[in-house]
């Protein structure tokens with residue numbers, strides 16, 4: 001039977017450390033901009049607010065109306081960039097269709113970009129693992145989870161399925177930074193299983209329930225499931241968990257795997273940003 005990579009438990013220990021840092025810093029504030037029409041995002045933001053409260057980080061929520069203009073969002077971001085009481089600043093996606101997200105992202109001060117999506121922080125991450133201080137939260141959370149379970153990826157053949165800017169691409173780079181040999185698969189890959197069948201580690205970030213099946217997995221592989229899908233009112237990942245669990249050496253469940261790590265790393269990044277802003 002596979003080892004279950006319990007992200008909920010690992011996230012708790014990370015949040016304990018974050019709480020201690022917040023006590024040391026005195027005051028830490030995270031600002032979150034969310035479009036009121038973003039229904040799935042409301043749940044994520046509520047989770048983030050609850051986690052902030054748990055560790056003593058003040059959260060500032062800015063609701064954006066349907067009619068909000070590009071200029072209004074940019075002005076708000078400039079205001080938050082200049083507000084020394086705000087340590088971290090994130091924009092919950094999606095935004096209304098008339099908003100130019102890349103322009104919004106470019107305007108966020110990289111020192112407050114605790115999601116790690118700004119080109120400056122993305123670019124820094126390419127240099128080496130020592131430059132991942134404000135790197136994207138989901139891949140960074142998976143790396144922390146692997147470290148917790150003492151799974152050393154150096155020398156592993158790793159396959160990342162999905163090449164989004166927020167998960168797949170940064171995860172591939174973080175694995176390469178640690179000595180894994182990485183293949184990235186995506187919707188144009190001719191035969192994903194050709195790569196996954198020989199992989200020591202598979203990261204699945206596709207957004208399709210049951211995408212990774214047992215015949216695609218090598219016995220003894222490590223499986224990280226990023227997917228969040230709703231099937232018959234239940235939240236499931238991208239992996240056929242019941243079957244793949246039988247052949248994997250270690251596997252992260254959904255829920256309770258990668259998701260809680262993402263939130264914990266967001267708060268850890270906020271503390272990192274606050275420390276830097278205080279020259280600590």
Ligand code: NAP
Pocket residue numbers: 138161162163164165166167168185186187188189192205206207208226227228229258259260262
């Ligand atoms: P995304 O931007 O939609 O990217 C999905 C990726 O999957 C794309 O690169 C796409 O390829 C690839 N893909 C789609 N169909 C494929 C197929 N048949 N074979 C191989 N690759 C295929 O999604 P995302 O933001 O990375 O998120 C992925 C999943 O993770 C979603 O379920 C999301 O909800 C979840 N998620 C979870 C967390 C968490 O904290 N647990 C955080 C973020 C996201 P192309 O690039 O070629 O289109």
